[in-house]
Amino acid sequence: MMIVMHNVLVSMMLIMNNVKSEDFGGGVMRYPAAETAEKHERILNEAARLFREHGFSGVSVSEIMKATGLTHGPFYNHFDSKEALMADSVLHGMQKTLDGLEGTEASAKGKAEYVRRYLSKAHMNAGGGECTMAALASEIRREPQVKGPFTLRLKAIVEAMASHFPWSSKRAARGDSIRALSAMVGALILARAVEDGPFAEEILNEVRKGLV
Amino acid sequence: MMIVMHNVLVSMMLIMNNVKSEDFGGGVMRYPAAETAEKHERILNEAARLFREHGFSGVSVSEIMKATGLTHGPFYNHFDSKEALMADSVLHGMQKTLDGLEGTEASAKGKAEYVRRYLSKAHMNAGGGECTMAALASEIRREPQVKGPFTLRLKAIVEAMASHFPWSSKRAARGDSIRALSAMVGALILARAVEDGPFAEEILNEVRKGLV
DNA sequence: TTTTATACATGATGATTGTCATGCATAACG
């Protein structure tokens, strides 16, 4: 009885504390559509970054929202589910990779620079700034909703590499691109999993030597 | 008071129910050391398989123990933590890869067959039977305790590839091995993440053509 | 102007999970 009364009192105190008007809506409004769209974009960016850094299961919805500057509440006003966000994040991240590729100088020099940058120590150590494929590909295979967007953009990336950079021949361009991409992604993944710094760099360097 | 007494009664009933002798030890014994060692090995095998198939965070300790034919209880009689099991599983799985490599015919033909098998549709679709590197490398980088064992065995695998198979020259053997391994792992990871069957096979085929 | 739909903060919920606690029969050890 004592305990029950105590609980009731505590609940009442909590309720009273919560009814300060500034607790609702951040103090104001139904938010303007422009701001809402911007927040949506911010969620996507933070999610993509955090997923790359910690993996899909290493980041909670709350953490993503907090990184965006919101609470966990409005998440479902923006996305249907965590898995839907994962799919959009991958699409978003790989689109950026595609843009970066197409923004590179379309020459042998541009290609060599791109490879060097991809297989650099800096990229290896870039927490959330790295390539979506290297960060998440082995998890994507277990996420049905994500495989579609991933496939879509990977195809575009292969095509962009084949047509944008010079290769030994027109006919070999696509195959060469696939080989280069596989080696680059594989090397980055292995190098990042390795604890031994010099060995990790050896992996990056050897693969780079094979490509430039 | 009423509630407290009720709880005590429920507890007593539960205790009484638990005191059926068949509830303990599966019916018997302090288990013979030989059987215990065998169970330890089974846990390791099931864990390695399940981790490869579902990822580290996709499998619970209980599931692993159940797959081994035990309950979750004795897990901590066998391993210090889930993370310690992850480390041992990776060591175990990569040791098998190493053994398979060294058991392959030490010739150009043996090498070509190994590559073909690695980049086959069957290997791509092999749920838990696949290569530890392709299955878990991108998660290992986020698991401090696992990186050490992984590094150790990856070094051994690179050395085994370089010394076991014929390469263009003695001096190039190590670099060639690293390049081949990176391309194979990268190709398998990308192919598995892709939803489109023909595209996945194209990735495997192009990389294979580059290696044999 | 009136009505409606929505983005937000707070809080709740049910499920999952890594780890620990307990009691016991007996193999291993001295």
Added chain:
DNA sequence: CGTTATGCATGACAATCATCATGTATAAAA
């Protein structure tokens, strides 16, 4: 042979998490 340490099953616990519920002010629609 007597003692002890161990591997097991059952159960409990605290934490974490994805998702849902609620109340609100107001932008947007009518």
